[in-house]
Each structure stands twice: as structure tokens, then as C-alpha cells.
Amino acid sequence: MIIGGIDLVEVVLEHVTKNFGQVTAADDISLKINDGELFFLLGPSGCGKTTTLRLIAGFYKPDQGKIFINKKIVNDIPPYKRNIGMVFQNYALWPHMTVYDNIIYGLKIQNVNPDSRVKKAKEVLKIVQMEPYALRYPNQLSGGQQQRIALARALVIEPEVLLLDEPLSNLDAKLRYETREEIKKIQKALGITSIYVTHDQSEALSMADKIAVMNQGRIEQIGTPLEIYNKPINRFVAGFIGETNFIEGKIEKIDQQNNLLTVKTKSDDKIFANDIKKPFTIDQDVVCSIRPEHIKVTKFENHLNEYNRFKGIIKNLNYYGSMEHYILDNIGTVDVKATNFNPEDLSNKIGDQIYFYFKPDDVDVFDLK
């Protein structure tokens, strides 16, 4: 395969800041993307992820900080000299050129000789499985096909880095699912260092080697999908990734011996957590995060384990086939969401009195602020 990096390509951002007027779109961003990694920038809209991507692409210049690609500072290098491939959200296929002309455009610009142009175009069309469509115009292609051509056009110039700006957001749900797999496969096969912007957490969790969760121009947490989901470092990450229940309270007791933290809620209920490594103090205001799938619902009291047991009423119950979703009344004043996968006993009804519990291990405790 011709396409793909030979050098080890790293992308490093050091304290990069970008302002637009009064708005700080990227605020002191530092991150390191390793060679061959599929790195995700994930966050709600307006969090600065696209700004960060465009800084790397060179469409914006950072106000402060340094951007390194392949160990060289690229701050002052214009986008067309960075050797970066980019897939745009709207694909940005040139409507006045055929698929083939779109693809070889970059090669022409680089004065690649006509023979190898043809060869490379064929090769990349094969990779994205679009060989029969070379002579069509973009408006004769479906959304998914356009997406593939945009990817092919970015790959054919053998870029050092591949940037993808919400590449799947214009596709319908089913196609999005399939294309995820495909992009990941191609990325891994070519071993190209890639940065992928999305607001879709399931896209990030299922595809990424590493994720940077961003909010209000800042990076909240960088980690593997596993770390991000299971060990969120603050309330924002816990809330943004997946669903969770937040219950506020105060630290009542820190039991180092049994590795147990006791949080007293406003209604004097107690929540126990193993999250003892963080530097909490007694009476500190905190918030507990418990994922719905970690909350078990049962009819029988004797099922309950020692900690975190509650009695409640089913306020609402939705059945989704592979799971049941409950709203339970309550811990203190807070309604609790619980998800039961593979429900076997379907006799629960709205209004039933039930018991629910969760393990101290599944409780994350964060400082309230």
C-alpha cells in the first residue's frame, strides 16, 4: 500500500488559545496525539472542538501557544503547506468536477505525473469501494457516497494527518452506524494519525483510541473510552458521557479502613461510595453520580445487599425490548433513573412499590463546584 505514513507522525498542542473577539473559543489547549492514533475531540456544540481542529488544519492561527506536527512548529505554516487531509462536515465536494477530478485535484496541484495520478486515484477509490462512480458528478451521489469520496480525496494526497470534522453527521442513523466501522477499518489499515471531531458520544466511545472531552473551550478530560466512561473526573464529563443520576449531599464520614465514603443527602438518606482516593473533607458539598444501568430494581427486600438500599415507587416505566427504563420515586427529593437490561420478569407496573440498590463501587463522587 502506498498510502499511509512512513514517519511517526505526532500532533502536539501546547497551551493553545484562540479568541474570536470577546469569546475564547479554545482556551489553553494542551494535548498529544500519538502516531497512528484515532483521536477524538468530543463535546457539546460551541465547546471549541471544531476550532481546535481548524487550528490544527491551519485555517485559524493560534493567539497563543504552539502547534507541532511531526515535531515541527506549524503555527506560521499556511494550511496548503501542512500536508493535512481534511474531511468536511458538508463534504465540500467541488460541484463542477467529477468524482475523479475531485480526487486527483490535490495530486495535480502537487504536480504528480499523470500515470501515478491515475494509479493513486484508482487505489483510493478501491479503498472506499467507489470505483464505479469515478465519472459521476457529486450531485449524482447519495450522502454516504459523497462522504466516501470526501474521505478518498483527503487520503489520496497521502497526508501526514487526517482531520475529520463531524464526517457522519449528515448521514441517516443506519448508514452512520455502518460508516463508523468502515472509517475505523481504513484508518487502522493505513495507520494514519487522525483527529476526529464529533458531538456524538457513542461515535467517540465506539471508535476512538483516545478521547478529549471539551467544554467551553477547555479540555475537561483526556483518556481511553473506558476511562472516560467509567472514571469521569468531574461532573461535566459524567453528565455529558452516557446517562447518569446526580444526587447532591455532604461528606459525612471518610472510612479509610473499609475504603468507604458516606454521603448524606439533603433528605438524610445515606449513599456509600468507594471513591475514597479523592481528597475530600468532612462536610464538603459533593454530588454523587450513579449510572442508571448500575441501579438494580427488585420486588423483594431480601435481595438487598448491605449498602445503598432504597425503597420506592415506580413513577414511570418504559419498555424498549432489550431493556426497561424506570423512573423511581425516589432518593430524598430526587427521582432516580434506572435501566434494566434483558428484563426477564415483566410484571412490574407503574405505581408498584419496589426496592432498588447499587454497589458503592458504582458511585462516583465529585466536588459540587
Add this chain to the structure above:
Amino acid sequence: MSKLSDLIKSYKTSDWKTISLFFLIMSFFTVFLLIPILYIFKGSFLVNGEFTLFYFSLMYSDPFYSQSIINSLIIAISSTILTTIIALPMAYFMVRYDFRGKSLVQGLLLIPLVMPPFVGAIGMKKMFARYGAVNLLLMQYNLIQQPIDWFAGGFFGIIILEALHLYPYLYLNLAASLANIDPTLEEQAENLGASGLQLFRTITLPLLIPGYLAGATIVFVWAFTDLGTPLIFEFTKVVPVIIFNMTKDIQINPMGYALTVSTLLLSIFFVIFARRYGSKKSYEMLGRGHIIPRVRKITGWKVPLVYLLIIFTVAAAMLPQISVILFSFAEEWFLTILPASYTLEYYKIAITSPLTTTGIINSLKYSTFSTLIDIVLGVTIGYLLARRQFPGKDILDSVSMLPLAIPGIVIAFGYVSTFTGTVLDPFFDPTLLLILSYSVRRLPYSVRASYSGFQQTSVSLEEASLSVGASPFKTLLYITAPLIMANVIAGGIMSFSAAMMEVSDSMILALKEQFYPISKAIYSADLRLGDGAYVASALGMVGTMIVTTCLLIANKLLGKSIGELFRA
């Protein structure tokens, strides 16, 4: 102070190329648009170094001036009313009904655009003359005993010619607004029990107001300021003709300045009023996606009624064109309904005699250069507005749209007063000023055309090119230019065709026969006794043909959206 320092700071951070382009363009506007306007104001308020309102008060007190102003206002108001009567039902039928021959009618309705009213006036004057075709026809069938003075000494003639030329502007604006009304709005009203005229009055009409005002403003201002038509009818008691006559003693009599300022203020007032009031009455359509207008088939008793109305309108609209065509081919047309015999002689004269050939060549030359200026400036301004961020962007936007609100006669008068005695003195050689006045007046169309070209071309198409290694220049060459080309050329053709038959600037600025453009050549041919009017008609047809060809090409390039260029 903080605002000033912000401004200075933002200048420092903008890139110098953008800023220098901005200043370059602004200096062009300053010299050829803003200073001439200031000169007019100065000339009207400052006489012999002293501030005075005397010449404005003269407009009241002097019966000649006050009568002329009243005449012009009546012409403008009546023309607007008449165009409304023609355009409103036509727009409604064309957008809402489906009928045989609709696309033909659509084309026919726009024909008046290609012939300026003063050319049509030459033919119509003949046709409605005391012993012209119409009177003879009516007398032959004993419908009248005595010939009727149809145009009341030219006054009605002006109104009718203006209305018949201008209704397409209103029609296009109304049709666009009508097509843009979300059908669910009317369906909801019907659902609640409204129908017919009540539905039209309570829902449809209010939603049409912004489009109506935009179109009506064009009509009103044009009819008020048109110089050519009253000149052909030899009706001198109107504002534009007085201003025209006063350019000859521009150094002595400040009255011309005062009248020009009043005309300008009136025009600006209407444009601003239409904008403000229009935008207050314009409602964002909340419907999603593409709006498909409610199109119905005409049925029952409405069929003959609608057809009759359409046929009558189209026939009336084409009357000036037909009369000019007949006139230009008529060997002899005296005391007969139709010409007694036909000839190509006048066309031969029109394309061979010195006066007319100079006119044609001059107009081609002036229009070509003014179009080139429009294209260069239009693309540059369109690019700056669509693609660049820089301080002063709003100013550039308003200034480049300003000529829409400034009548040609005002610019021409301003040029004469500003540049008399300079190297650009029009009495010496008006070539450059004619070119510039043409291009300044049509610049908004050109800016708008290329601006919308840039708008339709997503920035990411350019970024995609940069990202695969093409420099900004290559990106412009291979990506942007091909994508906006159709718009730019179409905008250019529009500028060209408008310049070809431009009247006010040409009449005022071209003072020697060797510099006459086609419109002034037509006028001076018409003044000649003998075959003058025949030659003028033939020359008018030559000009009309050139304009028609241009518009057909633009239509081909832009497809359906050509109407947009005529809208406000």
C-alpha cells in the same frame, strides 16, 4: 475612547491586503459618488458663501417650479397606481394559477424591460397622434367623430409609457413574495373558515407588503426622475427636464442644485421608507424546507375572465414595442391606420449615418468599459463582503448599495457640478464620466450578483482545496472562479444592457455629437424634421435588439433566477 482604541486594534489584527482593498474601493466611491453628492448639497444651500434656503422656498412660491413639481409627483403617483393595477392581478394569476400558455405569457410580460420608455414614446406618439392609427381606427368605425387628444399634450403619455415600461419591476417583486408565502398559512386560514377575497385581504395581502413596497419604490422613483420620456413628448414642466436644462447654466443658477437635492431626498426617503416599513412588515417564514406555492387550475367562469385580462395586459404592454417596430419599418405612415408601405431604408440609415453609427459605437464602448469596471469592483466588493472580516464592512455594504437610491439624473448633475473645470470636464470630453456614471449606477447589481455567487459557494469548498495543498491563488482560479463565473457574467451582462440604453446620464453628460451615446443619438434624430422619427425608431430597435440579446444570454446563464436581478 474605548471604541476608537478597539477600532485601531482591529485594524492592526486585520490583514493589510483586505484593508488596503477596502480603502482603495472607498476612495473610488468617495470621488465618484460621495463628493458629487456633497457638491450638490453645497450648491443648493451655500450661495456666494452664504447659507440660504431661498431656492427651496422658490419651489413653493414660483408657480413654474411648483407646477412642475406637482406634475412630476402626479406622474410618479399615477404611474405607481397604474403599475399596481397591472402587476398585482398578473402576479397573482401567474403564481397561483395553472393555465395553457402560462410560460409564454411569463415571457411576454417581461418584454417591456428591453425597451426604455422614451423609445416607446416615439412610436406611441405616432400611434396616438391626432391623426394617428388609433384615432383613425375609431373614426373609421364611427366610434368617435373628432380625433381625441389621448395624451393630453404628452402628460398622460408619460404616465402610460412609464407604467407600461415599469410594471415588470413590480410584477417580479410581487410574484417573488407571493411564491414565498408558506401555503400552510393560507390553508390554516381556510381551515378556520376564511376564503376568497377575505382570505386574500386578511392573509395574503399583508404578507405581500414588503415585496410590494420594494417594487413600488423602483416604479415611483423611476417615473419621477425619468428624463427621456418627457423630452420626447416635449413636456417641459417636470422636474427632470428642468434639471436637464439647468445643467447648461450650472455655474450661475443654484435652482438646479435645489431641485436635484429635493429629487435625491425624495428618492432616499422612499427607499428608506420601503426598507424600514417593509422589514417591519416582513415575517420570517417559519415553514421548513422548500415552499411549493399553491397552484390551481382555473375553472368555470373564471377561465374567460382571466384570459381576457391577461391578453389585454400583454397587448397593452407590447403596444409601445409594436408601435416602434411599425414606425421603424414604415415607408409612409400618414393618415392611414397601418403604414401604407414598408421599407428597410431607416435601418440602413440607422446603421450607416454618422450620427447614429457614432452613437452605437460610443454606447458599445462606454458600456463595455463600465461593465468591466463593474465586474472588477463587483467581484472585489462581493468577495470582501462575503469572505473577509474587517472594520468598516457595514460601511462598504451600505455605500455600494447606495446608488440604488440615487437617480441617474442626480449623479449626472453632480458630475457636471463637481468636474466642470477639472481634467474630467464633460464639456471637453465626457467619455470617462459617462463610463463611470454608468458603472456606479449599476454597481449594486454587479455586487449583488457576485456576492450571492460567493454566498452560494460554501467556504469549505475553498478550504478543502487549501487542505489538499492548493495555494489561495490556485484555489481562486480552479475552485472559486468557475463556481461564481455564471453569476459574475450574468451581473456583467445586466450592467451592460442597462448602460446601452441609459438615458439621464447620457443626456446630461454627452454634450458634443461626437460623444453621443445611442440614447442621445435617438433623441437628437427624433428632433430632426422629415425622416427623423423614423430613423430614431429604427435606431431604438437596434438598441433594443442589443439589450434583448444580452438579456437572453443572461437568462440562459442564470436560469430562472434572472428575475432576481430586477428586484429591489
